[in-house]
Amino acid sequence: MAKQSNNRLSSPQELEALRASIIKSRDAQKPCITVCGGTGCHSFGSEGVTDAFKQEIKRQKLGDKIDIKVTGCHGFCEKGPVVVIKPKNIFYQQVKAEDIPEIVSETVVKGKIIDRLLYTDPATGKKITYEHEVPFYKEQKRLVFGSNGLIDPNVIEDYLAIGGYAALAKALAMKPEAVIAEVKKAGLRGRGGGGFPTATKWETCRDAEGDTRYIICNCDEGDPGAFMDRSLMEGNPHSVLEGMVIGAYAIGGHEGYIYVRNEYPLAVKNAQIAIEQAEKLGLLGKNILGSGFDFSVKISRGGGAFVCGESTALMASLEGKVGEPRAKYVHTSEKGLWEQPTNLNNVETWANVPLIIKNGADWYGKIGVQGSQGTKIFSLVGKINNTGLIEVPMGVALKDIIYGIGGGIPDGKKFKAVQTGGPSGGCIPESLLDLPVDFDELNKAGSMMGSGGMIIMDENTCMVDIAKYFVNFLEGESCGKCLPCREGLKRMSQILTDITEGKGREGDIELLERLSATLIDTSLCALGSTAPNPVLTTLRYFRDEYEAHIKDKRCPAGVCKALVTYSIDEEKCPGCGLCVKACPSEAITDMGKKKPVVLDQEKCIKCGACYDVCKLGAVVRK
C-alpha cells in the first residue's frame, strides 16, 4: 500500500507523474487478497475474515509478500463474504474465518484451488474458479460499479492507479460549455428517479441568475431494498467526488454538498476521508490542479426522512429547516439552496460523469439504447437466487436480469411480478418479462426506473398485500404538508387493509382509482404523485386478485390471513406428525400412528408452517 501522498498537485502533469510513480511502485504480479467489506458481506462477517487474514499473514511472516485489501461492495451479496485473490482473480465465496489459514497456505502460497470455496453454477452444476467467469458477473457491464472490487475506498492512490481524476484534468482543459456539450451528447439522464437529462439541468443552472451556484450530491437513498448509492459512496467515493468537481467546473459552482443519510455511517466516513484526501492533493479546494478553479465540498448528514430524497425537501433540510418539499414551478436549478441556483444530481449520476469525459460521448452513447444511454445499477432483491447489486446496459430485457444474472427464483417457485423503482414504482407481471429496462419503457408499463430497486416476487405473493405494504411505507414517510398525500395515503391504506382483511366492499376498486387520480394530479411533490403507482399497476395487471378478495373473500396466493383457512384432509393424512412439530401454536394434535391429525381452528394462527411441511397434500389451504 502506497503512503498517502501529501504534496499538492499544481498541474495535470504532476498528477500524471504521481500516477506513474504509484503504478511503478506496485507489482502487478504480487498476490493481493481482496475482501469485500460491503454491507452484505459485512453482515455475513467479513470483518472477522479480514482479521483472520491479517493474523495468518503475520503468523506465516508473509507481510511483504502478500497484500490485503478491504474493498467496497462487489455486488454478489448472496454469496458473501466474498474474497478475490489477485492477480488471477480466484473467486472464493461464503468464506469463514476458519478457512483462512488454508487459503493463505494453499491458494496464495502454493497456487492450489480450494474446491469447496468455489462457486457452483446452479445451471450447470460446474465449479467456477475465476471471478470473471461467474455467470452473475459475466452477464453484467460494470462500468461504474466494477472498480469497487479493485480499490480500497480509503486509499486515494488506489483510485489514481486505475486512472482516477484523469477525467477531471481533461475537463479542466476544456471550456465549461464544452464539458456540458459532451455530457449532453452522451445522453446522460439522472439516475436518482426522474431520469431528467443531466446536461439540460447543468445548462439551466449555469445560465441562471444568482450570486453563487451550489452543487449537491443526493445520497439520501431510502427505498426499501435499495442500496446501490450507498455501496457506490462506500466503495468508490472518489468517482463521485470527481464527477462533482467536473460538474461544478462546467456549471461554475464553487461550493458543494454531499447530503448523505446518517444511517449510512460507512458512506459518511468514506466520503469524508475522500474529501480530505482530495483536498490534500489539490484535487479539491483552491486552484484545483493549478487551473485557477476553486471548489470545496462539505458533508451534510440527513436525518432519515424518505421525503428528503426529494430535491426541495433535501435543500430545506440542508438549510436546517424541516425537510418538507415546496412547489417546483421555479426549478431548483434556478432557485434552490438558499434561493441560489443549485444543481443536484444523484450519486450514480455523478459517478457516470468521469467516464463520459474520459472516454468521450461517442463511446458512452454506444452503451445502452437510444434515449437511455449508459448502464444502470440495480439492487436485485426479494425472491431471487442471486441477491445483490448488478450493473447492466440499459435496454436489457427484464427476463435476462431475473433469469440470467439473477439466476431465477429460489425453491423452484414461479415468478409472479417484479417491482421496479422502489415504493413509488410499479409491479410488472410475467407477461412483460421481455420488456427492455430503460427509462421510457418502464414508464409505459406504469412503473419507473426510480433509483434502481428491483424486488422480485414469486407465486406466493399476494399483490393486494404488496400494494398495501408500499402504500403503508409511503403513508409513514409522507411529510404531511399537502392534503392529498397525507389524507389520501391514509385512506388508501385503510381501503387496502380492509380488502386484505375480508372487509372489502363493492366499489373499493373504483374508489382507489379515483383517489389515485387525485394524488397524481394534485400532490405537492413526487412522493404523493407517484405513490399510487403500486396500486394502479397491481390493479392493471392483477385486478382479478383484488376481485377475488372483495367478491369471493378469497386470497388466491394464500397470504391474507383473514381470508385463509387450513384444514386436514383425513383421507390423505397418515398421521406422520411432521405438521404437529412444525406448528408454533400447538394447534395440531397427534392422534397416534396411522390416524389423521386434528387441527384446532381456534388455536390456528394461519402461518402456513403445516402446509409447507406436508409433502402429501394432506394440509388443505382455502
Next chain:
Amino acid sequence: MVKLTINGQKIQAEEGTTILEAAQDNNIYIPSLCHHEEVSAYGACRLCLVEVTKNGRERLVASCLYEVTEGLKVKTDSERIAANRKMLMELLLARCPNNKAVQDLARKLGVEKTSFKLDDNDCILCALCVRVCQEVVGVSAISLVNRGVDRTLATPYFEDSNVCIGCGSCAYVCPVDAIKFEDVGDTRHIYWPNNKMEFKLKKCQKCGRYFAPQAQLDYIIKKAGLAPDAFDNCPDCRD
C-alpha cells in the same frame, strides 16, 4: 405588467403576482383554504388548483403558488378540476366531518358526503396559524409537529409556550375555526387542538376593564420601543 387570460377573460397583472391573486383582483372565484394575503404562500390544501396552458402544454398547478407569465392561459374550472376538488373535499370531510366551515365548502363544491371512514378533527393542518405566528406576530409559538398522518398543531412538546403572547392571531386567521379563545374576567384562554394556555389580561388604569394580554402589550412595547406606560389605558381611555 403581464397579460394573461383566465377563463377566456383577458386580464393584466403585475409581474410576481400569483394566479390566485390575479383572479381575486378580478373577482374570479377560486376556492382555497390555506391562502392568506398577509403570509407566504404554502400550497397545502390544493383546492386552488387550476389548469394552465403554457407553450401548448396543459397542466394542473396550485394557483396560490404559480406566478403569472405573459400569454398564460388559465382555466379555473373543468371536469378534471372539479373531480379533483371533490375528491379533496371528500378527504377533508372525512377528516373533519363535524366542522361547519368544511361542511359548507364541501356543499359549495358539490360534495354532500364522503366515501371514507369518519374521523373527528377540526384542524385541517393548513398552517395559516403557524405562518401568522411566525411571519406576522414574529414569535413562532406554535408549529405543525410530527410527520405525515400524525401531523398535528402544537406548542413545542405540547407544553405551555414561553414565547406565546396570547394575541389570538392564530384563532383569528383559522379558516375553519379550529382554534378558539375567550376572555373570562382577568384571563384569556386560548384553545388549540391539542393544548390550551391562559394569559393574564391588563386592566385599564382609567376605566378598570381588562383589555389585552399583558404579555402581548409587553411584546409590542419592546418591539416598537414605546414608553413602559404606553398601554396603561385601554384604547377607549387613551388620549
